[in-house]
Amino acid sequence: xxxxxxxxxxxxxxxxxxxxxxxxLPEWSAALGAAAAVLDDANARRALANPAFxxxxxxxxxxxxxxxxxxxxxxxxxxxxxxxxxxSENDRLTALPEIAAQFDTLKAEAENxxxxxxxxxxxxxxxxxxxxxxxxxxxxxxxxxxxxxxxxSLIGGAIIQADDMVIDGSVRTRLQRLTEKLVG
Numbered sequence: 001x002x003x004x005x006x007x008x009x010x011x012x013x014x015x016x017x018x019x020x021x022x023x024x025l026p027e028w029s030a031a032l033g034a035a036a037a038v039l040d041d042a043n044a045r046r047a048l049a050n051p052a053f054x055x056x057x058x059x060x061x062x063x064x065x066x067x068x069x070x071x072x073x074x075x076x077x078x079x080x081x082x083x084x085x086x087x088s089e090n091d092r093l094t095a096l097p098e099i100a101a102q103f104d105t106l107k108a109e110a111e112n113x114x115x116x117x118x119x120x121x122x123x124x125x126x127x128x129x130x131x132x133x134x135x136x137x138x139x140x141x142x143x144x145x146x147x148x149x150x151x152x153s154l155i156g157g158a159i160i161q162a163d164d165m166v167i168d169g170s171v172r173t174r175l176q177r178l179t180e181k182l183v184g
Contacts, residue, residue, distance in 0.1 A: 004098035011083075011092070012102035016110075018079065025107050030071025031080060032100035038065045039096045048093060058093060059084035114142045119149040120158040121170070136162065 019028035038044050044065065048058050063084050066072035074080050087093045108114060116136055118124060124132075133146045140162065151159075156171035 004095040005102070007092060008095045008098035008102050011087070011095070011099045012106060015083070015099070015103055016106040019103075019107075020110065024074075025110065027071070027074050029100075029104055029107055031066070031074035032096070032103050034066040034069035034072030035062055035075060035084070036097040036100040037069055038062050039094060045094070055085065055088040059088040062088075062093060062096075112142050113145055114140055114162050115145045115147065116160060116162040117147045117149060118158055118160050119151050119154065121150070121152055121154040121156050123150055124148050124158070132160070136160070 015028060015032070016025075019025050039048075039062070044061070047053070047061060053061070059081070063075045063081060067076045075084060084093070087096065114136075116133075118129070118132060129146060129148060133144050136144045136146075144162075154170040154172050155175070157169040157174075159170055159173075160167040
């Protein structure tokens with residue numbers, strides 16, 4: 001199964017409700033991030049696919065590795081162990097990265113935050129980054145967590161991504177559009 005979004009949704013929502021009720025949103029976010037990091041590792045995925053492992057062994061493996069990662073300690077709690085056991089029994093451990101992503105989306109909405117990535121052709125000056133951040137906060141009405149990235153293939157300009165909104169002001173895209181108009 002390549003798309004885990006539907007599978008992950010109820011787990012992410014249930015975990016969000018639990019974490020929000022306990023006022024542990026950051027802790028659960030970190031724990032899920034650690035568990036997702038384990039599943040992103042090819043060696044861990046290979047070990048989890050071993051038919052000799054039962055559900056308990058799979059849950060324990062993910063929990064022990066993730067708890068060694070900063071923020072993953074919560075997975076050694078009864079709630080964390082129950083989560084991993086439940087996911088393992090339902091053959092859903094591989095959905096952990098998507099569960100973590102959806103949980104973080106719910107967390108950001110609850111905290112009225114939005115993660116924005118600005119990808120530019122060259123390094124963005126700190127002053128300009130602050131101006132972009134302030135403008136986006138006014139436009140979106142949310143607190144903006146800005147991440148800067150560099151992609152020289154853009155040639156110039158930048159691409160701004162916030163949730164499902166994309167503002168593409170790159171020279172590469174402008175050239176592609178020009179080429180399409182000239183050819184078409």
